[in-house]
Amino acid sequence: MSETVKQIPIKQVDGDKQYVNLYAKREHIQVRAYKGFYRSLRVLAAWPLLLAYFLTPFITWGDRQAIWFDLPQRQFHIFGLTFWPQDFALLSGVLILAAFLLFFITVFAGRVWCGYSCPQTVFTYVFMRAERLAEGNRNARIKLDAQPMSFTKLRKKALKHVLWLAISAATALAFVGYFTPIRELVSLIVSFDLGMWETWWLGFFLVATYVNAGWMREQVCIYMCPYARFQGVMFDSNTLIVTYDQARGEPRGKGARKAQVGVPTTAEKTAEPLGDCVDCGVCVTVCPVGIDIRDGLQYECISCAACVDACNDVMLRLDKPKGLIRYATENVINGATHRLISSRFIGYAVAVMVIAGLLVAQLVNREPLEVSLTRDRQALYNDMGGGVIENTYYLKISNKGQEPVAASISISGVRNYSYLSLNKMSLAPNETNEAVVRIQMHVDNLDTPNTAVIFSVKSSAYDDFEMTQESRFIAPADQLF
Structure with a gap:
């Protein structure tokens, strides 16, 4: 029986892109603000998460806080339920369920968790909003960074960091409030009577939030997050990803059309018929991790669809159909048959249902x-x-x-x-x-x-x-x- 050998597609990159200096200084990414459907969707997803995170510690349930992880008494209070060390199997089950649910979503829709719900992404966008409020839009920030230090620059930079520290302090207060009743915690802060552990954890999460969301940003996603490294093995040709329609967009170039925004990566006009990509570079300037989606699928991509919104806006201005960059599967882009349900999809779905069923049964039959x-x-x-x-x-x-x-x-x-x-x-x-x-x-x-x-x-x-x-x-x- 003969087997068909499938050739792995290889793309030759430009010569000046072949050498990568592993010790090169990080270039700060100045992300351009934009509007679009997926941005609105991300905002709609982020606001409930942020409100739930910051307001839940203030909800009372009977005579105590609704969600309170009381470590000294070794009790986790979640509304009307109290979990003890003997219930550790339930906690393990919840963590396993969360992992398999993430795998299930990844097989079907790629890294949508990273783009819409991950705390790193949500807080990074909050910090970028504060940065834009203090220093202006992308062009203004680039110009400000290039200027020598002055009173105006110092004032804007100081305002930005004050906003970052305020957000970080609120984040740390809310987090520690899940372990120490938040009303008691606020009272201790006001009276300067914080204990050693409360002081340590407040300081730790303030610094962690400030550094991760303010300074490191995409570096956390690219180098520190383990999910970015292994999520690729869960992808297949039916996984929904952010992709560039190369057949429609190439060869790219301005031609007789002028780019609306951004910096072009190719500027030469050509006599051959051009694709729909005008090489404006706006898809790169809106990307929070600084990649060019036109180079193909990259593990750095968090599927936030910022490039989709930006490209759709450019296409509308040029009276071209939207979707040059869009959510699609490899099979759809290549004109092959798209299978929504695969063996891997079914396997993860069964695992999620079985684990969820066991958790519910154990919770229902839990002895009082x-x-x-x-x-x-x-x-x-x-x-x-x-x-x-x-x-x-x-x-x-x-x-x-x-x-x-x-x-x-x-x-x-x-x-x-x-x-x-x-x-x-x-x-x-x-x-x-x-x-x-x-x-x-x-x-x-x-x-x-x-x-x-x-x-x-x-x-x-x-x-x-x-x-x-x-x-x-x-x-x-x-x-x-």
Whole structure:
């Protein structure tokens, strides 16, 4: 059986682009402002995310903050639910589900997460908006950077960094507010009574936000983000990507038409018929990572579609159809059959549904009370004299619910025993109580030196909840026989 060998397409780049200096100084990217459908879509996606991030810590639920990660008490409060260290499997499941959901979206729509919802992208655009407010548009910023230091330049630069620091401080305050109740945190800041850890984390996230979104920007996406490196292996010819229609756009050049904005990368007029690309360079000037999408798919591309909006605007001005740069798949661009559903798509979809189903089932069947029983590790038994043997147990009950409960404790599996402990325990919401339980039995009531004893914990507050724990009652064998 013969196999068809598919040739890998190779594109020869210009000679002056073949050498890349790995230690070259980074050139700051001045991104041009633009308008368009995908920009509006990104704004519509960013605003709810930002509002949710900054306002959620101020939402109260009962007598506490709605979302509060209480690390000292080892409790995560999420609205009406409280998660304990014993629920770590749920947290692991949520993280696994998020990863597979990201893979599923990537197979279908490429890096739309990066372009529309990633915190790095969202905050970078917020910082660029502040930069534009302080220093002006792209041309004004380039001109300002080229000028020698003056009072005007110092004033504009200072205003920009003040805005950046203010945004960073608000971001840090909101983040730490998820771990320390934010009203209490604000009060501590105002009274200059912050603890060491609060001060450290506020400073850390202020600096991290300021550096990542203000200074590093696209460097985080290109060099630091692991997703940018491995997302390519999840792409196939049916993945939606931002792509340039080379057949329609080439050969590029101005011809008799004049570019509206930007800096051309080729300026020579040619006698041959030109494509629709007028080589205005605007698709490069609006790109937040500074790539030229006309060079083909690149791992730096975050699928934000800024180049799509910019190119569509140029095409409309030239009375040309939109879509020279657009969201499309490789198969669509090449005229091949586009398959929406692939084996990889189905595999990730099944994985997402299975993991989500398991998480929901585990959450629904989550017990409102956690019962833990351990024996005394110091002694197997205590000989009280007269044939009476005593065993000691430690019974811990945790109330994971939001209502106070009264739990009753009973013993079964043994006969004629003396129960030396409380048979009821009251627990407030999210409270853990531990009781020392002592059971005494005469050797005449024991058939073996190792007898099963069953502890039952009941509570009528949770639909007649009952949980049992089995342990052993140990007695000296020489006294039984």
